Amino acid sequence: PTAQRELHRLATLASASTFGDPARPDLLAEDAAMCLGQVETxxxxxxxxWERLRWKLSLRSLRHKTASPV
Incomplete structure (x- = not known):
């Protein structure tokens, strides 16, 4: 909840870099890195x-199918 704005900003930046043609991709990457840092914090x-270590080392996102709704 404390990084909701940064999470939305990160999603917008991801869409812009994936589907757009940014004039300054270096600035886009810097902004995305800053937002990601805020979300992780x-x-x-x-x-x-222990929970932080499990979260950072999780391979769940690499599995073909997961039971997680996230």
């Missing part, structure tokens, strides 16, 4: 060290 705040 927000997600780290309410978790234990």
């Amino acid at each position: 927000s997600m780290d705040e309410g978790r234990t060290a």
Whole structure:
């Protein structure tokens, strides 16, 4: 909830870089990296060290099918 604006901004930047032709892709990448840093910091705040390690090392997104609705 603390990084909702950054998450929406990151989605917009991803769409712009995927489907658009940005004039300054370097600035787009810098902005995306800053937004991602804010999102990761927000997600780290309410978790234990073990939960953060599991989250960062998770291979779930690489699986063909997952039971997760996310």
